[in-house]
Amino acid sequence: MQRLTVPLLRLLAPVAAVLFALFVSGLVLKASGNDPIEAFQLMWEFGTTEQSIASIIDRSVPLYLSGIAFAIAFKMGLFNIGVEGQYTIAAVMAAFVGASVNLPPVLHVGLILVVAMVTGMIWGAIPGVLKVTRGVSEVISTIMLNFIAVSLVSYLLANHFLDRADDTLNLQTEKIPESGWFPDLVKLGPNATVGGFVLVAVLVGAIYYVVIWRTRFGFDLRASGLNPLAARASGVSSNSMIVKGMMLSGAVAGLVGMSTLLGFSHNYGLDFATGLGFAGITVALLGRNNPIGIAIGALLLAFLDRSSQILDLEDIAKEIVVIMEGVIVLSVVIAYELVQRVIERQQRRLIGEDVPPPEPPETPAMEPVGAPA
Amino acid sequence: MKRQTLLLAGGLFFLLALVRWITDNPDLTSSGTFSTTLRLAVPIGLAALGGLYAERAGIVNIGLEGMMILGSWFGAWGAWQYGPWWGVAIGVAGGAAAGLLHATATVTFGVDHIISGVAIITLAGGITRYLSVEVYEGVQGGGATQSPRVEGVGTLDVPILAGGDLFGWSSPDVLGWIEDKSWLFISDLAGLLRGFTNNLSYLTLIALLLVPFTWWLLWRTVFGLRLRSSGENPTGADSLGVPVYRMRYAAVLISGGLAGLAGAFLAIEAAGIYRQGQTGGRGFIGLAAMIFGNWMPFGAAAGAGLFGFADALQLRDRPAVHALLLFVALAALLYAAVLLKQGKTRAAVVTAGLGVLVGAWYFTSDKVPPEFIQATPYVITLLVLCIASQRLRPPAYDGKPWRKGQVE
Numbered sequence: 001m002q003r004l005t006v007p008l009l010r011l012l013a014p015v016a017a018v019l020f021a022l023f024v025s026g027l028v029l030k031a032s033g034n035d036p037i038e039a040f041q042l043m044w045e046f047g048t049t050e051q052s053i054a055s056i057i058d059r060s061v062p063l064y065l066s067g068i069a070f071a072i073a074f075k076m077g078l079f080n081i082g083v084e085g086q087y088t089i090a091a092v093m094a095a096f097v098g099a100s101v102n103l104p105p106v107l108h109v110g111l112i113l114v115v116a117m118v119t120g121m122i123w124g125a126i127p128g129v130l131k132v133t134r135g136v137s138e139v140i141s142t143i144m145l146n147f148i149a150v151s152l153v154s155y156l157l158a159n160h161f162l163d164r165a166d167d168t169l170n171l172q173t174e175k176i177p178e179s180g181w182f183p184d185l186v187k188l189g190p191n192a193t194v195g196g197f198v199l200v201a202v203l204v205g206a207i208y209y210v211v212i213w214r215t216r217f218g219f220d221l222r223a224s225g226l227n228p229l230a231a232r233a234s235g236v237s238s239n240s241m242i243v244k245g246m247m248l249s250g251a252v253a254g255l256v257g258m259s260t261l262l263g264f265s266h267n268y269g270l271d272f273a274t275g276l277g278f279a280g281i282t283v284a285l286l287g288r289n290n291p292i293g294i295a296i297g298a299l300l301l302a303f304l305d306r307s308s309q310i311l312d313l314e315d316i317a318k319e320i321v322v323i324m325e326g327v328i329v330l331s332v333v334i335a336y337e338l339v340q341r342v343i344e345r346q347q348r349r350l351i352g353e354d355v356p357p358p359e360p361p362e363t364p365a366m367e368p369v370g371a372p373a
Numbered sequence: 374m375k376r377q378t379l380l381l382a383g384g385l386f387f388l389l390a391l392v393r394w395i396t397d398n399p400d401l402t403s404s405g406t407f408s409t410t411l412r413l414a415v416p417i418g419l420a421a422l423g424g425l426y427a428e429r430a431g432i433v434n435i436g437l438e439g440m441m442i443l444g445s446w447f448g449a450w451g452a453w454q455y456g457p458w459w460g461v462a463i464g465v466a467g468g469a470a471a472g473l474l475h476a477t478a479t480v481t482f483g484v485d486h487i488i489s490g491v492a493i494i495t496l497a498g499g500i501t502r503y504l505s506v507e508v509y510e511g512v513q514g515g516g517a518t519q520s521p522r523v524e525g526v527g528t529l530d531v532p533i534l535a536g537g538d539l540f541g542w543s544s545p546d547v548l549g550w551i552e553d554k555s556w557l558f559i560s561d562l563a564g565l566l567r568g569f570t571n572n573l574s575y576l577t578l579i580a581l582l583l584v585p586f587t588w589w590l591l592w593r594t595v596f597g598l599r600l601r602s603s604g605e606n607p608t609g610a611d612s613l614g615v616p617v618y619r620m621r622y623a624a625v626l627i628s629g630g631l632a633g634l635a636g637a638f639l640a641i642e643a644a645g646i647y648r649q650g651q652t653g654g655r656g657f658i659g660l661a662a663m664i665f666g667n668w669m670p671f672g673a674a675a676g677a678g679l680f681g682f683a684d685a686l687q688l689r690d691r692p693a694v695h696a697l698l699l700f701v702a703l704a705a706l707l708y709a710a711v712l713l714k715q716g717k718t719r720a721a722v723v724t725a726g727l728g729v730l731v732g733a734w735y736f737t738s739d740k741v742p743p744e745f746i747q748a749t750p751y752v753i754t755l756l757v758l759c760i761a762s763q764r765l766r767p768p769a770y771d772g773k774p775w776r777k778g779q780v781e
Contacts, residue, residue, distance in 0.1 A: 032507045079487050081435075136758040139435065139487055140664065143657050144751040151751075155744035281491050317506035319499060326496025330474070333492065334482045 005346075009339045014286055014293075017332035018300070025324040034316050042314060047307030050189035057194050059302035060295075061201045061259040062087075062273070066280025067298055068208050069253035071289035073138075075212055076225035076245040082127060082142030083253040084277025085149030090120040091257030092153045092173070095268035096161045098261075099174035108180040109262060116254040123149065124250015128243040138246070146277070154270075163267070172269030182262035197259035204252060205291040221245055256280070282329045288336070301325060388707070389700055390561035396696040402561040404552055406685050406693070407568020412643055413688075414674075414681025415580045416441070416635040416652075420659025421666065421673035422587055423468075423631035428668060429591060430624030431604035433772040435490035436475050438656025439497030440629045443467040444636025446501040449647030450508065452523035452640070460523065461576065461637050468633015469626050471497060476625035480618050483774050505649065520647035523640070529578075531570035546571075574642050580634075587670040600624050604768035607775045618777065632656060661754035667765050680750040687746040694741050702732035 026036035046052060066083050073080035080086075094116035103111060127141040154171075163174040185196040212218035223231040224241045232238050256276050261268065283301060287293025304325065308318040393401040400406055420437050427434035434440075447467030452460025471493055478489040502518075509515030514522055548570065551563035591597035602610035603620040611617050635655070640647045658680055665679070666672025686693045705728030712721035758765070 028503070032503075081487075081491070130755070130759060134759045135762045136755070139433075140661070140758065141755060143435070144661065144755050147654055147657070147751040148748045148755075151744040151748035155742055158744070159742070278491065278495065281488075282495060285488060285492075317503050319502035319506055322499030323496065323503055324499070326492060326499045329495060330478060330489065330492040333484045333488050334478060337482045337484055 006343055009342060010288075010336075013335035013339045014288075014332050017286075017328055017335045020331045021324045021327040024327045025320050028323060029316070029320060032317075039311060039314070039316050039320070042310050043304075043307035046310035047303050051192040052306050054188045054192035054194045056299065056302045056306050057198055058259065058263070059305055060298040061195070061197050062256045062276050063279055063283050063298035063301050064201045064295055065204060065252060065256045065259075066276050067283035067287060067294040068204055068291070069249050069256065070280050070284040071287075071294060072208065072212070072252060073245055073249040074225075074284060074289055076221045076241060077228070078128075078131075078225075078242065078245055078249075079139045080124065080127075080142055080246065080249045080253070081139055081281070082124065082145050082277070083249070083256065083280050084275070085142070085146035086120040086123045086250045086253035087256035087277060088153055088272075088274070089123050089149045090116040090254035091261055091272060092156060092161065092268045093119040094254075094258065095173045095176065095261055096156075098176040098180045099163075099267065102177060103179060105179045108177075109182060112176070112180055112262065113255065113258060116258055117251040118254070120254020121247045121251040124253060125243060125247045128246030131246075132239040132242050157268070157270070161268075170269055170271075173267045176261070176266045180262065181266060182259070184263075195259060195263040197263055200255065200258075204255065205295065208252075209291045217244075253277070279325075282325060285329055286332055300328075385704065386561070386565070387558055388703055390558045392696055392700045392703065393561060394555075394557045396699065398693050398696045399555065400693045401686070401696055402564045404549070404564045404567035404571055406682075407565050408572055409685035409688060410678065410681040411568060411577060412574070412681075413684045414677040415577050416639050416643065416655050417659050417662055417680055418674050418677030419580055419583070419631050419635035419638065420656050421662040421677050422583060422670060423628040423635065424660050424663040425587065425628075425668060425670060425673055426591075426600070426624045426631065427628035428663070428771050429604045429768055430600050430621045431607060431768060431770045431773070431775065432476070432479055432621055432625050432628075433486040433490070434472075434475060434625065434628050434632075435487060435657070435660060436471060436493035436497075437490075437628070437632045437659055438652060438654065439490075439494035440468040440471040440475075440632035441636035441639070441652045441656045441659075442494075442497040442501055443471050444633030445640040445647055445651050446504060446520075446636075447633070448637025449520040449523055449640040450504075451637075453521055457524055457526040457641055460641050461526065461634065464637025464640070465630045465633040468636060469630040472626045472629020472632075473622075475629065476622045480621045480625070483776060485774070486772050502649065505647075509647075518649035520640070522646050525642050525645060526575050528572050528574050530572060576638050576642050580638070583631075584670050584674045591670070601768070604770055607770055608779075611777060617775070632659075635659065658750050658754075661750060664765065664767075665754060665757050668767055679753070683746060683749040683753075687743060691740060691743065694746050695735070695739065698731055698735035698741065702728045702735060704728075705731065 022040070026040070029036040029039055047056070066087065069083045069086070070080055094112045097115045098108070098112040101108070101111065123145065126145060127136070127138040130136040130141050131138050157171050157173070161173045163172055165174070183196045185194045185198060187193050210218075212221065220231065220236045221241055221244075223234070224236055224238045224245075228238045231241075257272065260273055265272065279301060283294055283297040286297030286300065287295070304321040308321040311318040311320065390402060393399065420441055423437055423440070424434055444464040444467050448460045448464025450460070451463030454460075455463075474496075475489055475493055478484040478492075479486050505519070506517045509520050510517045512521055514520075548563045548567035552560050552567055554560050589597075591601060599610065599615045600620045600623070602613075602615055603617045603624070607617045610620075636652060639651055639655070644651065659677070662676030662680060663673045665676030666674070683694075683697075686697060705724050709721045709725035709728060712724060
């Protein structure tokens with residue numbers, strides 16, 4: 001019984017949060033003179049067309065990678081708010097290198113991906129090193145590095161990476177030759193093609209699962225996240241884990257912009273997608289850092305993003321979905337917290353009733369047994 | 374300690390004046406530059422004070438940025454509907470509402486402070502974007518991403534010092550007269566003072582007064598002692614009967630209100646209009662200024678002033694920024710000499726090396742790329758954190774989850 005209710009409760013939390021967000025945004029729509037039921041219906045109808053499904057899958061890829069990048073650092077107790085800067089700088093470097101070389105197809109794509117991952121890794125290592133050597137909080141340093149990345153990217157774009165042959169006024173890098181493009185995966189219908197990068201995302205998700213939950217390294221990483229002191233006592237160097245964790249997180253962050261770069265835009269310009277880093281935090285929180293959960297979160301956000309496009313045609317501000325996302329993320333973390341407390345109380349009651357203690361708690365963040373409420 | 378700080382500030386200012394004199398670049402210390410500095414520093418400083426209240430009570434507030442966004446939207450909306458002062462009040466209320474949300478999530482529900490802050494930033498962006506489309510689109514002068522133009526709260530020139538009117542008599546502009554003389558140091562000082570007395574917004578005046586007020590409130594009253602004890606040792610404070618939860622709610626509400634005021638200042642005073650993305654990360658810079666100032670009000674204000682100055686020079690006069698390189702080089706060399714005298718040879722060599730590098734940059738180039746100047750506040754913050762992280766002292770229980778009655 002106990003074993004059944006705990007996962008159920010955990011599942012209930014995100015569902016309740018999404019429903020609550022629907023309710024709140026419905027209220028907002030109603031208050032501003034729109035019909036919420038009609039709006040949601042429109043979104044559902046538009047969001048489930050073939051074209052939309054293809055678009056949703058494509059949109060979910062960078063969100064998923066961004067969520068995984070955040071989750072890797074989070075698993076060891078670090079906040080990598082810097083995914084935003086890491087993927088931006090990685091994308092511009094990859095676009096520049098990709099456009100300036102000519103290689104056979106597979107190698108070309110491979111080189112671009114390696115450049116992106118290495119750049120992301122270096123940018124991600126900085127806050128790790130600063131934390132270990134100088135004790136600088138990674139929250140602050142990653143935020144600062146996000147802004148520094150924006151400046152650096154616009155400097156590089158304006159002065160060194162600019163496509164001089166382009167006679168429009170757009171600031172953008174040269175186009176990557178076709179050998180550096182990523183092929184499409186399937187065609188769901190007319191104008192509904194799914195890019196191939198979704199496979200890379202699936203692969204990254206699988207590696208994430210294996211490395212974090214099935215290897216010694218992953219065990220050390222999680223252990224340092226849960227209890228740095230105990231991890232150190234068992235011989236894990238928390239300093240080196242911090243740097244490695246941030247580097248890994250940064251490397252995955254480097255891939256965030258790649259589905260767009262290799263699949264659609266083929267160059268980096270000032271209109272390149274921004275905000276994916278912050279969206280990734282939302283996605284990771286929704287999915288509780290679980291590879292499947294993050295995928296569901298990414299698909300949900302991509303669905304909201306895509307299906308809201310129809311609202312503008314109906315004279316409803318599509319920005320309502322941004323409110324929805326904000327409410328979802330805030331209510332989901334509160335819901336998880338509440339569920340956690342319910343579980344703790346149950347466990348304490350069981351102990352109090354002198355029933356044989358339940359199996360070792362799944363949740364490491366539990367308070368010492370017997371702590372007063 | 375206090376006197377040392379003052380001497381240091383005076384010495385650095387003298388160095389700046391010297392550089393102005395050598396490079397013959399009056400804009401480096403003109404009253405216009407300092408006036409712009411002040412205008413740019415106020416929103417950063419208000420956000421920094423906002424962060425200070427929250428963190429002194431133990432709650433990290435990276436949602437400042439979101440609260441500022443709400444402040445700028447609601448401030449402009451209020452000013453548009455009911456006039457500037459109402460706009461200020463409504464902007465403060467908007468920020469405080471987000472503060473209440475942050476307090477509910479972190480204090481009552483024990484949600485991680487960073488996560489709640491990120492959520493609030495997302496939410497604030499969504500609310501303002503949605504409201505802009507719903508409210509401003511189709512209105513004369515407004516649009517999906519901006520409000521109609523709004524009027525400011527008004528400015529004053531201090532009489533005699535900066536040429537303001539005194540009962541209908543237009544008094545002389547003494548500081549302006551001295552400034553025009555280009556005397557070394559004296560004219561520069563006049564420029565600095567005139568920046569604070571000429572064309573001074575009433576809202577700026579309030580913001581300036583809030584700095585000593587915050588110090589007084591937090592370090593000289595019972596309320597402040599209780600608030601700070603909630604951030605240093607909540608269990609101890611609780612055992613002495615301090616209502617920790619209530620103190621934290623109060624602190625985060627004030628924090629949100631100040632961030633809202635910062636946003637309202639941006640929209641109503643600095644720009645005269647709400648624009649999407651107007652805050653441009655100033656909430657985060659505010660947080661940086663607070664850390665720069667070691668979680669103290671005057672330090673935070675100094676940090677805000679420094680960041681505002683870099684911004685102002687870039688806005689007004691690019692060559693002045695280039696001249697600033699010489700200032701940095703000279704300051705680094707002087708600091709290296711001090712370090713050498715203290716026997717810290719290695720640090721002295723590194724600092725001197727940096728100084729020489731910056732100096733070489735000054736002499737071999739004739740401008741600094743504008744992107745580098747944009748990045749200055751963030752680079753300075755990182756440097757300060759790296760150099761001084763041993764000396765910085767955040768509140769002892771800052772950012773950690775705490776529940777009443779928990780076992781330590």
